Amino acid sequence: MRHWEAFWCIVLKDMRTYYLKPPNLSWGILFPVAWTGMFFIRSQTPVDIRMILPGVMAMSILFGTTSMLAVTVTFERKGRSFERLLLSPVPLRLLMLAKTGGAIFFGIVNACIPVLIASFLIDISGIGWAALAGSVALIAVSSTFLGLFIAVSVSEVFEAQTFSNFFRFPMVFLCGLFSPWPHCRLRSSRSVICFPSHTVRISCTMRSTVRAACRCG
Amino acid sequence: MAIEVSGLRKYFGRLRAVENVEFSVGEGEIFGFLGPNGAGKTTTINMLTGLARPDSGRIRYFGRDYTADIKQAQHLMGIVPDESNLYPELTGRENLKFCAALYGMPGREREQRSSRLLETFGLTEAAERKFATYSRGMKRKLTIAAGIIHRPGILFLDEPTSGIDVASARQIRSLLSGLNRRGTTIFLTTHYIEEAERLCARIAFIVAGRIVRVGTLDELMSSLEAGHVVELLTSAGTDQLAAELSGEFAGVRAETVEPGRTRLYCRKRLDLAPLFGFFERRGIEVSEARLVRPSLEDVFVRVTGLEIAKMDNGGHRGRRG
Numbered sequence: 431m432r433h434w435e436a437f438w439c440i441v442l443k444d445m446r447t448y449y450l451k452p453p454n455l456s457w458g459i460l461f462p463v464a465w466t467g468m469f470f471i472r473s474q475t476p477v478d479i480r481m482i483l484p485g486v487m488a489m490s491i492l493f494g495t496t497s498m499l500a501v502t503v504t505f506e507r508k509g510r511s512f513e514r515l516l517l518s519p520v521p522l523r524l525l526m527l528a529k530t531g532g533a534i535f536f537g538i539v540n541a542c543i544p545v546l547i548a549s550f551l552i553d554i555s556g557i558g559w560a561a562l563a564g565s566v567a568l569i570a571v572s573s574t575f576l577g578l579f580i581a582v583s584v585s586e587v588f589e590a591q592t593f594s595n596f597f598r599f600p601m602v603f604l605c606g607l608f609s610p611w612p613h614c615r616l617r618s619s620r621s622v623i624c625f626p627s628h629t630v631r632i633s634c635t636m637r638s639t640v641r642a643a644c645r646c647g
Numbered sequence: 648m649a650i651e652v653s654g655l656r657k658y659f660g661r662l663r664a665v666e667n668v669e670f671s672v673g674e675g676e677i678f679g680f681l682g683p684n685g686a687g688k689t690t691t692i693n694m695l696t697g698l699a700r701p702d703s704g705r706i707r708y709f710g711r712d713y714t715a716d717i718k719q720a721q722h723l724m725g726i727v728p729d730e731s732n733l734y735p736e737l738t739g740r741e742n743l744k745f746c747a748a749l750y751g752m753p754g755r756e757r758e759q760r761s762s763r764l765l766e767t768f769g770l771t772e773a774a775e776r777k778f779a780t781y782s783r784g785m786k787r788k789l790t791i792a793a794g795i796i797h798r799p800g801i802l803f804l805d806e807p808t809s810g811i812d813v814a815s816a817r818q819i820r821s822l823l824s825g826l827n828r829r830g831t832t833i834f835l836t837t838h839y840i841e842e843a844e845r846l847c848a849r850i851a852f853i854v855a856g857r858i859v860r861v862g863t864l865d866e867l868m869s870s871l872e873a874g875h876v877v878e879l880l881t882s883a884g885t886d887q888l889a890a891e892l893s894g895e896f897a898g899v900r901a902e903t904v905e906p907g908r909t910r911l912y913c914r915k916r917l918d919l920a921p922l923f924g925f926f927e928r929r930g931i932e933v934s935e936a937r938l939v940r941p942s943l944e945d946v947f948v949r950v951t952g953l954e955i956a957k958m959d960n961g962g963h964r965g966r967r968g
């Protein structure tokens with residue numbers, strides 16, 4: 431397929447040119463690292479880290495994917511290079527898949543940062559990796575589309591970052607990292623971040639349960 | 648016909664950008680859209696290339712109707728927008744290779760074609776530099792190279808030489824002529840009359856969203872009311888004299904350009920002997936008489952009623968109602 435060639439070129443170019451762009455670097459990479467470090471240092475016991483890990487991972491993905499789209503879509507729309515993509519014969523759906531693909535992958539990579547840091551601090555055996563991967567992918571996809579929604583509705587990169595924060599910061603509170611109250615969790619289970627972060631939590635803490643569930647599914 | 652357009656219309660709210668635009672471009676032709684800023688040139692190109700959706704109208708390429716799905720025709724066309732839209736953080740070569748990939752060109756061919764075009768456009772030395780560091784002229788050239796990387800049958804260019812230096816503009820014009828000789832159909836917009844005159848086989852005048860006249864250069868010239876213009880340099884000459892001239896010679900309109908310089912407009916060839924007699928009787932000496940070919944500029948001014956000096960500053964705006 432001729433168009434897949436274009437697809438890969440778009441994904442690879444976005445990865446190469448935008449992963450290390452300043453807005454992405456600060457919001458997508460430095461922020462999750464600082465954030466993860468902050469939580470881990472504060473946690474007193476290994477059990478604690480295991481409890482916090484899912485929320486931290488989910489936040490890393492959310493911040494990573496939304497800032498990535500602010501660059502790949504908003505930045506290119508401003509510089510008009512996005513028009514070049516629209517003018518090419520690549521079908522629109524494939525084009526959007528390519529633009530979001532880079533961000534989804536970036537989100538997944540971001541999710542690995544907290545796990546990597548945690549692996550130095552605690553014993554991470556016992557995690558249901560398959561379920562974890564599935565949940566991470568789910569968060570990455572859903573938060574990428576949230577990012578896309580934001581990226582197409584503004585015209586400047588900083589606006590995209592600011593606008594994203596309206597969604598991102600409330601989610602920090604809703605995902606159960608700070609507030610373990612039951613009613614809050616209940617309400618938050620509808621937010622993009624919470625439902626998957628619960629599944630990540632389950633996969634991290636109850637390997638055998640998830641395995642059984644996977645077999646049944 | 649490479650391009651056939653009929654009844655094209657686009658409003659932005661109440662603002663009329665393009666209204667009932669109709670024209671066709673033959674295969675291998677260079678067709679020019681000439682009009683002041685804000686006339687609707689870019690809007691027309693955007694509709695033809697699929698960036699904007701027309702309110703109504705039909706668009707056909709090579710005999711097939713693509714109005715409902717321009718995407719299907721996008722592999723046929725190369726597009727060079729008015730402002731370079733390549734990636735600033737990629738080098739010249741990377742930009743070309745990326746564009747080639749968008750059109751499904753395989754890896755090896757991408758490499759070869761990019762090198763070829765960099766050479767043709769004199770950009771080989773700058774090939775490994777980031778696009779952001781290029782001068783305006785270089786940027787425009789690379790954008791054109793990117794536009795033709797997939798060897799399109801039709802090339803759209805929006806104001807290809809506006810805002811760049813004279814030498815680059817000349818180089819671009821000669822590159823475009825070369826492309827056209829090798830068979831590419833070219834549709835370009837410009838607000839430079841001279842550019843349209845030099846490059847285009849056929850020209851459409853567009854003002855306030857409407858095409859006011861289309862034709863070959865010759866057709867446009869001959870459409871001018873005064874087919875022949877004679878300019879006389881005389882020892883004296885006033886508006887009074889011009890009025891007398893117009894009165895004495897049927898079908899001749901005289902106009903004093905400045906004291907001592909009179910222009911005569913008429914449809915038929917002008918017999919000079921009676922003219923000289925007219926001046927002799929009044930004791931006025933005629934030092935020079937020459938035939939002035941009307942320029943495209945004269946035609947444009949006459950047809951559109953616009954002054955050339957106004958071409959650059961915002962132009963006309965049409966409003967509905």
Ligand SMILES: Nc1ncnc2c1ncn2[C@@H]1O[C@H](COP(=O)(O)OP(=O)(O)O)[C@@H](O)[C@H]1O
Binds near residue numbers: 662663664682683685
């Ligand atoms: N996206 C838009 N929204 C509103 N008005 C627009 C838009 N694009 C163009 N226009 C208006 O449409 C008219 C034609 O513009 P344009 O096609 O860019 O002219 P040209 O390219 O001939 O200079 C102008 O009055 C311009 O202000």
Ligand SMILES: [Mg+2]
Binds near residue numbers: 685688729
């Ligand atoms: Mg324009």
